[in-house]
Amino acid sequence: MHGIQLVALCGLLSTALGSAEVSLPGSKAYTAPAGFPTSAFASYHLSPAKPTAEPQPALYDAVLNITYPTNLTNPHTIPDNDEDPVFFPPALANLSETQTQVLLKGLVAQVSEIIEGNNINGNCSKCIAILNIAQPAAVLVPEALPEVMVTLCKKYRFHNNKTCEEDFETSTFGSVWVQVLRYADIGGWDGRQICNSLSSSFCPRPYTLPTNITGLFPGPKPCNATAPKASGKRVKVLHMSDFHLDPRFAVGSEANCTSGLCCRANNDNTALPVGQILSPATPYGNYKCDSPYDLGLAALQAVGPLTGTSKSNPLGWTVYTGDLVSHDSQNELSRLYVEYAEDSVYGMFKTYITGPIFTALGNHDTNPEAIDSPHKLPGPLGQQQSWNYDHVAGLWQNNGWVSEAQSEEARLHYGGYSIKNTYGLRVITFNTDFWYRSNFLTFINTTQPDNSGIFSWMIDELQAAEDAGERVWIVGHVLSGWDGSNPLPNPTDLFYQIIDRYSPHVVANVFFGHTHEDQVMIYYANNGTNQSAGSALNTGWIGPSVTPLTNLNSGFRLYEVDTGDFNIYEAWTFTSPVDSYANLTSTGPTYSLEYSTRDTYGPAASWPIDSPLNATFWHRVTEAMEKNRTLVSLFNTYQGKSSVQSPTCTSDACAAAKICYMRSGSVALGQSCPQGFGSVQSMFTGKNF
Incomplete structure (x- = not known):
């Protein structure tokens, strides 16, 4: 903030407050003591006494009846693959592997024709046409569809390769998108919302449909609808x-990384030589x-x-x-x-x-x-x-x-x-x-x-x-x-x-x-x-x-x-x-x-x-x-x-x-x-x- 602007703001605040002191609920300031409050947790995987690393509490979860493993939060062993269960709509056909590949090959060819051709005008119309083509695959071979999404994303450089995988692989959001394709009204309002979500250059953001409040509420608003009086308490x-x-969080890692969440051991500033740190992460963030x-x-x-x-x-x-x-x-x-x-x-x-x-x-x-x-x-x-x-x-x-x-x-x-x-x-x-x-x-x-x-x-x-x-x-x-x-x-x-x-x-x-x-x-x-x-x-x-x-x-x-x-x-x-x-x-x-x-x-x-x-x-x-x-x-x-x-x-x-x-x-x-x-x-x- 520029000095002149700061002076103006301070002047406004002084005018607003006048000469009276601001009433405070407690202390005006609090400074945390140096060092980690060890009493915050019962035990630790990594002692907070080490000043160059974030402490790693050994957490016991009474609901799950587990102690969380240390490799879950170790800043040097961050996983890169989510192995949780994924959910797909049930396939409405039992296609063979050969039939599945024929279906998917045809899908890719049709999508490519729409993107590269001139038969359909406008990005919005093209996007909705592609969704219509993809929907049968979500019905017939849902589990095979995320791989096609990643392939098309990379082929047409919708994102960089890493982002395509993060957005559409089965273990990330791929199975979710298949559910959307399976159950959405592609030709209606849903399709336009999907395309706008993928890119604002595809379809304009849908406008608000006025809410029909007929029968929405059990009764009308009371005529004397006013707030109650204060009690003074x-x-x-x-x-x-x-x-x-x-x-x-990795203390000493790059706090000014190129993209994503910084202060991580696996996220660097790509403009610098490997291993060089421009802005070291402080223990407090x-x-x-x-x-x-x-x-x-x-x-x-x-x-x-x-x-x-x-x-x-x-x-x-x-x-x-x-x-x-x-x-x-x-x-x-x-x-x-x-x-x-x-x-x-x-x-x-x-x-x-x-x-x-x-x-x-x-x-x-x-x-x-x-x-x-x-x-x-x-x-x-x-x-x-x-x-x-x-x-x-x-x-x-x-x-x-x-x-x-x-x-x-x-x-x-x-x-x-x-x-x-x-x-x-x-x-x-x-x-x-x-x-x-x-x-x-x-x-x-x-x-x-x-x-x-x-x-x-x-x-x-x-x-x-x-x-x-x-x-x-x-x-x-x-x-x-x-x-x-x-x-x-x-x-x-x-x-x-x-x-x-x-x-x-x-x-x-x-x-x-x-x-x-x-x-x-x-x-x-x-x-x-x-x-x-x-x-x-x-x-x-x-x-x-x-x-x-x-x-x-x-x-x-x-x-x-x-x-x-x-x-x-x-x-x-x-x-x-x-x-x-x-x-x-x-x-x-x-x-x-x-x-x-x-x-x-x-x-x-x-x-x-x-x-x-x-x-x-x-x-x-x-x-x-x-x-x-x-x-x-x-x-x-x-x-x-x-x-x-x-x-x-x-x-x-x-x-x-x-x-x-x-x-x-x-x-x-x-x-x-x-x-x-x-x-x-x-x-x-x-x-x-």
Whole structure:
């Protein structure tokens, strides 16, 4: 960030805060002690006393009744082939090997003719024609199809050879794509979504089909639908997200690798001679790396002092908005590796975070990555990820965060559950992979926005909460809107209708993660057609990540919540500067207060000191941003958790885009915004006015 811009931002912050000190929930800063906290785990494969290597805990998993093997996470023995079971649709014919080869040879010839010929005009038409040709093979010889996909991918240089294998081999995503080909409506909306997913140059991204709400809800919204009154009693609630533990982190390896996940012994900077390191990975992490144990535990050790909580004065509760597992390429992942991360991170949470933790699964918390199958797929295909739901449900129950009944509910609802906590708030967590664009199984029946049944269950829970006079928080992972780049359009439109129907009297707040950035979205009445302070209904809080990936600082957030209306009255965000880690010798990382939401934005929004930080507040903030571009720049700085790597947002185009994203709680709204300014993890690509 340039010096003049930094001075301007500091001046704005000083004006917002005035001469008064920011009210703090605990200490203003916490510095982790040097050295690894050995009490974090009962035993180790590799002692943490060695400063040049990441410790390797010997984890015992009480749900699986196993101790994880050391070669699973050894940074020098990273596997390159996933041997987990794969699932194919049943073959509807028993072809001989000769017949199979004839069929596949004809398929390759037809695909080549379409790609190389001129009989079909336009990439979109060609792509759909190829899918139509491939679908019979998915019906007749499903297990033989991934090899053909890899061959064609390499032949036409759709990707480089390595990526073709990672994307389409049987052991990675090949069997998943075969399921999609078998059951998708290739000639309809599904085919266009598939082709757009493969490349935006093939088919344009499908637009949102308006949700038919006739008969969707058990009853109409009450005429007197207003939020309950505050009680005046406050409780502290932690929001943590995207831990992304990397137990394969290699201290001293290349932190500025050419591609993929850095700080790995098997990932170099190809511009350098073999064996030469440009930027050595520090024990606490780097900007292009996921969280080593030392960083994750430093963050967890900071929670108590910074939030002013302890075992004798615990947090009310915590929401964790998903993603525990590191960003490995698919061939390096496995069920066992996912289960290891789940057991390890939840175990650390249990040790360092007081109070119950209500968690949603992230797209990285499964294998293959982001893949979750709707139960309505036939036979075992509808239960492909039941191993994972069984595992996390067992861990949550063992940690005392859910009951046996809620554990069973999570097994049934893809890891989602509904629970009423001791303060009387109902928390509903749900699996957002069913609207995530990288869950390829969502390309089956895309015109049905609730193919998994998850929203039907959510409506039932919200209706029961309305009937009982309960307040609800909804917790997911992949955000529903912002710039519209992450989810599918139709499910997020349905979700928007659900939020509209049950806000503001039932749903108090919505929480997501996924982007690793500090963001917020506003949900309005009438599908966001009239965006005003009066029509603002609810807020989607996107939590900052613990992982620095990519080019971000590490952080987490604390809310002050009223136990009567369960609105948020203050939000403090704490961060740690990753660029300082290379110089740490006598201490660990420092986490400190980055900003208070009320003190930073409240004065600009002319917001009363006793009013909640609700959707109306955030809309007023966006109105203030329209008049004061420097306020947008400040929001942009905080979006990256004050990372020195973040691009600045000083143009009118960037400011307009950020305001538009904040007002967009669905894909339909987000896609209507100017694109190219959504993330601060790299330079903006949007066009300036």
